[in-house]
Amino acid sequence: MTRLSCLLAALFALVLPPAAQADPADIDAAARGVVRVVIMGTDGQEVFPVSHGTGFAVAPRRIVTNAHVVREALQDDTLRIGIVPSEGGEAADYARAVAVSPANDLALVEITGTLRLPPLTIAAGPMRDGQVSAVGYPMNVDRAQGLDMGDIFRSQPPVKSRGFLSGQRPSRLFDTILHTAPIARGNSGGPLLDGCGRVIGVNSFGTDSGGSDGEFYFAVSTRELLPFLRANDVDARVADLPCRSLEELDAAERARLERQQAQARREMAARAQEARERRERAEDEARESVRIDRENAMALAFVLALVAAGGLALAWQARQAGEGGERRMMIAGTVALVAAIAALALWLTRPGLDEVERRVAAAMGEAEADPEAPGAGGTGEGLLTCTLDLARSRVVGAPDRELEFAWREDGCVNGRTQYGFAGGEWSRVFVPNEEQAVSVNRFDPASGTFRTDRYLLGRAEMAAARAARGEYSPPACDAVGAAARLGDLQSGVVALLPQAPNERLVYSCKAAE
Incomplete structure (x- = not known):
């Protein structure tokens, strides 16, 4: 060679x-x-x-x-x-x-x-x-x-x-x-x-x-x-x-989670820095706008005070004029009074230093309510399209490359299949009569990840799983406490399964277009 x-x-x-x-x-x-x-x-x-x-x-x-x-x-x-x-x-x-x-x-x-x-x-x-x-x-x-x-x-x-x-x-x-x-x-x-x-x-x-x-x-x-x-x-x-071996898959999944966590920390730090910079800009803009509004109010109040003083002077001159000056005195006095009240109101309502903080809070609140802001996620409710993620899956058979189902926030799928909620996750255990395999489906609405773990069992193990499954009837969708109750009921079957599945299929889901 x-x-x-x-x-x-x-x-x-x-x-x-x-x-x-x-x-x-x-x-x-x-x-x-x-x-x-x-x-x-x-x-x-x-x-x-x-x-x-x-x-x-x-x-x-x-x-x-x-x-x-x-x-x-x-x-x-x-x-x-x-x-x-x-x-x-x-x-x-x-x-x-x-x-x-x-x-x-x-x-x-x-x-x-x-x-x-x-x-x-x-x-x-x-x-x-x-x-x-x-x-x-x-x-x-x-x-x-x-x-x-x-x-x-x-x-x-x-x-x-x-x-x-x-x-x-x-x-x-x-x-x-x-x-x-x-x-x-x-x-x-x-x-x-x-x-x-x-x-x-x-x-x-x-x-x-x-x-x-x-x-x-x-x-x-x-x-x-x-x-x-x-x-x-x-x-x-x-x-x-x-x-692919499960060990290889688990190692890749751990590395992926570590990358995600590192990315999340970087994004969090970037968002914190962006928030600080946004607040500094909001404070500068608020101080400047308050200064301008305050100076404008004070200037206008000064002008109105001058108008009031001029009105008083005209009213005094009309009164000194004697007969024939009463009408001019009333008009000038009214103008002086209105101008004085307006000047006083402007002076008393001019923006103070506390207005700066209120305007900063309002500006920051609008930014956080922005629908385009980072952090919005999750699949929500509705019809979802899920695509098999080969990089995260251990494929033994010939699975579907794409799935579609309708999800509700109470764990109901397609309006008829209730998922159980236990240990912080949604899951449904399927024990068929016509196949020697148990499937555990899990769905994470926050990340849009749908996962199926399939356990290929022998006759004795399958009989035990069917017996455990036969001991309960899954509650229907919309039943009171259905998700929590099913989460508890399924634990009997899950406890009988091997530590690791034979096949793991991971799908990435998004709202159907």
Whole structure:
């Protein structure tokens, strides 16, 4: 490698963020949809396993596996395909082959019974070298545990192994991913997952090291998987965004808050300085205007006093004139009296020093009431449009990029869904019956931030959450104390959730135009 190549590689390493390490909670969440695919035969009286592999759900009733896992069942009408879920509480079910593609070792089977599974999300974005996880049912682990062939009909958690992505390369005429996460016979058809628990490949085969070389393994890439699913009308959950860890996201959020606080302090200092300067200008302007008004009033009072004196002089002259001067005396006396009263009134009402403070207060009050002044914020009530903020989100699935809802200051959304208020925040907990996930929605009207935390739970945890949710009925909008009451009621469900969510979606909201 040349010196220039080394320098460029170092620069790229500094510019690109590190790949997210596998999160155990995300791998466990993905494992809920991983199944054991068993090829079953019968002797007329008992059902027995012939072979088995692994598969994973891409829809509630549809399973992806390897073509070579189901090959025997396709070649022998007496054999059936069985599906054994990874979690207890569900019996093994049967499936039928929907599509098989030996050219890239992919098969799609459909559950024919009542079993339903949580689908895995498929990563469609560019891959980067980093940690990966293989999930499946290796036969050597079954043997080490002392499990006989009959035990594989019972629900067992899949085995998880970690390794590193080693690259993409065409192999056996189709596109594959090379990795080091250990797999064995029985892992075939299982998912290869990235750090967010999203499928980046379908494990297929490994190298033959001969006991001396390092082991490498191959998975069918999503470049083969996604077209295969589309060709068979499977609307899979696809994510095309980079995988980010919660630790990375939390660190970025802390840095963002620190920047916001620093900016707020700078703005506060600037506003304080601006207020001081505005007050100084107001005081100068008020003193000058009071001085002018005071001098004008005093000058006018002096002029009126002169008029009053002149009137008195004319009245005195008219009186001395004797007969015929009474009318002139009355007119001059009236003018003198009016002028004297006006002069006295102007003198007594001339602005004093206290008028300066009143005018300053009035000027400052008008500035603070200015609608354009800094500090005005918040989304208020009404229809809001919320856009997904990718920089603040941890996206595992394929979320909506934009949301729209109507917010009221009492926490009512769209006129029918009441949000609870507790601990200084508005929230609503959603526990669906048709999905193994709990969502906690939070909204901050002051900043216009809408956040959804999604927790992907196992069957037992989901059952507990549904039981806790079933113990209360959310109060309707406009009910007395609805927000505070719902805030207390939801705490029972929230207490059952893991410490961290699997997915966090943050939206920035503003008033709809």
